[in-house]
Amino acid sequence: MGLLVDGQWQDRWYDTKKSSGRFQRQDASFRNSVEPSKQADASRYHLYVSLACPWAHRALILRQLKELQSLIDVTVVSPIMLEHGWEFGGDEGELDPLYAADYLHQLYTKAKSDYTGRVTVPVLWDKQAQQLVNNESADIVRMFNRAFNQQTGNRLDFYPAKLQTAIDAVNDWVYRDINNGVYKAGFATSQDAYQEAFDALFAALSRAEHLLQEQRFLTGDYLTEADWRLFTTLVRFDAVYVGHFKCNHRRIADYPALSNYLRSLYQLPGIAETVDLSHIKRHYYISHPMINPTQVVPIGPELDFSARHNRGDWTLQQVVLEHED
Numbered sequence: 001m002g003l004l005v006d007g008q009w010q011d012r013w014y015d016t017k018k019s020s021g022r023f024q025r026q027d028a029s030f031r032n033s034v035e036p037s038k039q040a041d042a043s044r045y046h047l048y049v050s051l052a053c054p055w056a057h058r059a060l061i062l063r064q065l066k067e068l069q070s071l072i073d074v075t076v077v078s079p080i081m082l083e084h085g086w087e088f089g090g091d092e093g094e095l096d097p098l099y100a101a102d103y104l105h106q107l108y109t110k111a112k113s114d115y116t117g118r119v120t121v122p123v124l125w126d127k128q129a130q131q132l133v134n135n136e137s138a139d140i141v142r143m144f145n146r147a148f149n150q151q152t153g154n155r156l157d158f159y160p161a162k163l164q165t166a167i168d169a170v171n172d173w174v175y176r177d178i179n180n181g182v183y184k185a186g187f188a189t190s191q192d193a194y195q196e197a198f199d200a201l202f203a204a205l206s207r208a209e210h211l212l213q214e215q216r217f218l219t220g221d222y223l224t225e226a227d228w229r230l231f232t233t234l235v236r237f238d239a240v241y242v243g244h245f246k247c248n249h250r251r252i253a254d255y256p257a258l259s260n261y262l263r264s265l266y267q268l269p270g271i272a273e274t275v276d277l278s279h280i281k282r283h284y285y286i287s288h289p290m291i292n293p294t295q296v297v298p299i300g301p302e303l304d305f306s307a308r309h310n311r312g313d314w315t316l317q318q319v320v321l322e323h324e325d
């Protein structure tokens with residue numbers, strides 16, 4: 001684990017000293033966007049992901065749901081992220097098809113030779129301009145949702161205008177207390193910081209559980225990006241966050257609505273193939289020797305996201321609004 005400083009790679013763990021043991025996530029720095037237009041050509045872009053990463057997972061899911069698979073190629077890095085950061089090839093990783101780079105940080109310095117900051121996935125790369133377009137999954141999800149509709153003819157809208165206020169409000173607490181909350185608990189280096197994150201996390205999971213007892217999706221009757229953003233944390237929770245990140249008040253399996261909801265999303269066409277529990281478990285348990293020095297990966301728990309759920313029979317087309325423009 002490390003970062004770039006003035007374009008030089010340094011192997012360094014997160015610094016939590018200045019924040020009393022609290023993990024503070026840095027903002028992503030490449031934030032360009034692809035706007036919808038008749039000329040927007042998805043095949044100009046390449047997506048670099050880790051199958052272990054919940055943020056990269058959002059982008060992969062939108063790529064599936066928006067039928068961009070044949071247009072936007074994906075490269076999967078090795079799940080094992082150690083002194084060189086994310087690596088191509090190696091243990092279960094794919095080779096970099098564009099530049100034959102060994103490490104992801106080489107793409108960051110190709111884009112900006114004096115880059116300072118963390119080297120994270122996902123990365124959306126512009127093959128034509130040979131530039132890193134964006135490394136913030138929240139932005140990439142929104143681009144995939146709209147920018148290439150003309151090209152694909154897929155008009156499903158996971159961020160529809162009439163639900164944006166509700167989606168933003170849900171995203172806010174789900175990000176703070178759940179998506180990033182598990183990291184705040186897991187990377188805390190003081191008891192107080194851990195306790196604070198732990199309490200907020202389980203309060204937020206109860207809130208989600210209660211909401212989902214009343215309605216099918218987080219913002220009501222329609223499936224939106226808010227659901228997919230929660231999904232990527234839920235699907236990793238029992239396998240990794242309960243043990244490795246010490247988020248062990250309850251498992252997702254212990255929340256009836258959340259666990260059925262998780263299965264209902266997992267069973268939508270194309271979603272199961274974006275979930276790789278082996279990459280997920282091996283990444284976390286091996287890549288954080290500060291938390292798990294033996295790097296032994298637990299074998300359990302037994303999980304079956306394909307089991308029946310009680311959230312009704314519906315298709316994507318019935319629960320996703322269409323773009324109006």
Ligand SMILES: N[C@@H](CCC(=O)N[C@@H](CS)C(=O)NCC(=O)O)C(=O)O
Nearest residue numbers: 053054055118120121122135136137
């Ligand atoms: N805000 C970013 C966060 C991405 C992120 O932190 N990804 C993790 C993997 S799960 C990563 O690459 N971490 C490497 C590091 O922090 O050095 C996004 O949502 O795209």
